[in-house]
Amino acid sequence: AQSVTQPDIHITVSEGASLELRCxxxxxxTPYLFWYVQSPGQGLQLLLKYFSGDxxxxxxxxxxAEFKRSQSSFNLRKPSVHWSDAAEYFCAASxxxxxxxxxxxxxTRVLVKP
Amino acid sequence: xxxxxxxxxxxxxxxxxxxxxxxSPRSGDLSVYWYQQSLDQGLQFLIQYYNGEERAKGNILxxxxxxxxxxxxxxxNLSSLELGDSALYFCASGQSFGSTEMNTEAFxxxxxxxxxx
Numbered sequence: 001a002q003s004v005t006q007p008d009i010h011i012t013v014s015e016g017a018s019l020e021l022r023c024x025x026x027x028x029x030t031p032y033l034f035w036y037v038q039s040p041g042q043g044l045q046l047l048l049k050y051f052s053g054d055x056x057x058x059x060x061x062x063x064x065a066e067f068k069r070s071q072s073s074f075n076l077r078k079p080s081v082h083w084s085d086a087a088e089y090f091c092a093a094s095x096x097x098x099x100x101x102x103x104x105x106x107x108t109r110v111l112v113k114p
Numbered sequence: 115x116x117x118x119x120x121x122x123x124x125x126x127x128x129x130x131x132x133x134x135x136x137x138s139p140r141s142g143d144l145s146v147y148w149y150q151q152s153l154d155q156g157l158q159f160l161i162q163y164y165n166g167e168e169r170a171k172g173n174i175l176x177x178x179x180x181x182x183x184x185x186x187x188x189x190x191n192l193s194s195l196e197l198g199d200s201a202l203y204f205c206a207s208g209q210s211f212g213s214t215e216m217n218t219e220a221f222x223x224x225x226x227x228x229x230x231x
Contacts, residue, residue: 043204043225044204044206100209100220101147102157102206104156107156107157
């Protein structure tokens with residue numbers, strides 16, 4: 001069965017520090033991979049996506065993610081966190097063959113300390 | 115603004131009742147996906163429609179049903195509501211006509227928050 005795992009439920013980081021959120025997937029083939037952010041009471045905003053090619057993907061708001069096939073991982077990073085980055089982050093996977101429906105990880109809530 | 119519109123934004127209803135959630139996809143998008151976000155289950159795929167036809171089914175209860183109309187808007191019908199159905203219901207759209215495998219991004223609406231009391 002297809003699955004996406006985010007091992008960290010909560011992460012607390014100081015403003016200005018770096019952030020890394022982990023994501024592992026289990027899929028029949030290399031899926032399309034996504035990171036979404038959800039601010040309190042809001043919908044889901046796409047940060048970045050990986051389909052193929054360069055394994056380091058740049059997204060919006062200064063985020064980047066690296067696809068590592070050997071580790072079945074797609075970790076999200078930001079070099080310097082801002083207070084506005086406090087939100088919940090979801091990793092997701094899909095495939096064209098499966099109609100592009102998304103399988104989401106459980107989410108990681110990020111708290112930013114001043 | 116993603117271009118996906120969901121109505122209503124909030125809905126409070128009693129157990130046993132039936133509600134209809136509405137989704138207008140982005141212009142040109144043929145696929146509509148419904149997701150449920152709850153505290154205990156997280157974000158779960160419910161059902162997908164493509165150009166009016168059911169394409170894929172996820173963890174959707176038999177009390178729930180959906181349809182996509184000729185104008186491509188979609189409705190999610192929830193009946194015999196239980197307290198546990200309280201959740202945020204998202205609609206997403208994607209796969210515009212002629213889209214390729216490289217154009218598979220889904221755009222999410224703001225969601226409908228359903229509270230069953």
